[in-house]
Amino acid sequence: MSDFDEKSITHAVIARLSECDDPRFKQVMTSLVTHLHDFVRDVKLTEQEWITAIQFLTDTGKACTDKRQEFILLSDTLGVSILVITLNHQAEQGSLESTVLGPYYWEGAPELPRGSNLAVDVKGEPAFYSGRVLGVDGQPLAGALLDIWSGDGEGNYDMQMPGDVGMKARGKIHTDEQGRYWFRSIRPTFYPVPTDGPVGRMLRKMGRHPFRPGHIHMIVSAPGHASVTTHLFVAGSEYLDSDAVFGMKESLVAKFNRHEAGKAPTGEHVPTPFYTVEYDFRLRPVSAAAAA
Numbered sequence: 001m002s003d004f005d006e007k008s009i010t011h012a013v014i015a016r017l018s019e020c021d022d023p024r025f026k027q028v029m030t031s032l033v034t035h036l037h038d039f040v041r042d043v044k045l046t047e048q049e050w051i052t053a054i055q056f057l058t059d060t061g062k063a064c065t066d067k068r069q070e071f072i073l074l075s076d077t078l079g080v081s082i083l084v085i086t087l088n089h090q091a092e093q094g095s096l097e098s099t100v101l102g103p104y105y106w107e108g109a110p111e112l113p114r115g116s117n118l119a120v121d122v123k124g125e126p127a128f129y130s131g132r133v134l135g136v137d138g139q140p141l142a143g144a145l146l147d148i149w150s151g152d153g154e155g156n157y158d159m160q161m162p163g164d165v166g167m168k169a170r171g172k173i174h175t176d177e178q179g180r181y182w183f184r185s186i187r188p189t190f191y192p193v194p195t196d197g198p199v200g201r202m203l204r205k206m207g208r209h210p211f212r213p214g215h216i217h218m219i220v221s222a223p224g225h226a227s228v229t230t231h232l233f234v235a236g237s238e239y240l241d242s243d244a245v246f247g248m249k250e251s252l253v254a255k256f257n258r259h260e261a262g263k264a265p266t267g268e269h270v271p272t273p274f275y276t277v278e279y280d281f282r283l284r285p286v287s288a289a290a291a292a
């Protein structure tokens with residue numbers, strides 16, 4: 001028996017993993033303990049700071065509901081989410097880049113015909129989205145799926161709206177035989193991540209703003225291809241250069257072309273100014289994705 005000092009405690013904790021029969025878990029926990037102890041030694045963490053950290057994580061857990069995921073927000077704002085994505089989804093051959101899922105994905109959005117308006121009764125300037133889903137070889141991918149979601153034109157997601165408003169600005173659209181998609185929604189605007197919880201307190205203490213540039217979310221998938229969780233960012237939006245969750249990528253910035261009131265690409269008459277945006281998504285085949 002021996003007392004632990006500030007160095008030997010790390011070896012002692014790692015030694016307790018000797019019976020662990022999951023090699024990957026053992027590797028991850030060994031590294032986690034090593035870095036965590038190094039961090040505590042590095043900053044010479046005080047007891048008050050330690051209890052503050054425990055309370056912060058407790059508050060983060062308590063802030064989570066079936067419609068709010070404060071831990072994802074914490075991961076996003078500390079750049080961990082985009083780091084994990086960057087390590088695991090290297091874009092290549094001009095394939096579509098990934099970015100953060102964010103806290104507002106809601107499984108089970110309705111499957112809608114091409115051309116549908118996803119944003120019925122949603123505030124915001126109309127925007128008509130179109131383009132193709134292609135392989136990296138340029139071949140159109142028929143039957144590809146876009147699982148789409150966004151906030152409204154004021155930056156509010158359905159999950160944040162008071163009362164139970166149900167799904168808004170969400171939908172699934174399949175491509176046609178030529179790999180084409182088109183749908184109507186709104187032009188998203190910049191918005192703050194939720195600041196009324198522990199992550200908001202952290203951001204204020206760090207001296208950071210909470211804003212994300214305007215973007216629409218989508219998960220793009222096709223048979224035989226790696227699905228990609230991504231966004232389209234609105235060119236010219238505020239905060240493109242300082243996304244609070246570090247998710248902005250140049251290749252995902254799309255130009256929203258403004259039009260006066262009149263006939264939209266879908267043939268419908270729009271009584272207000274509207275936007276059109278075209279963007280092609282290129283997916284890697286699964287074999288190439290697995291080899292990356």
Ligand SMILES: [Fe+2]
Pocket residue numbers: 102104150151215217
């Ligand atoms: Fe978002």
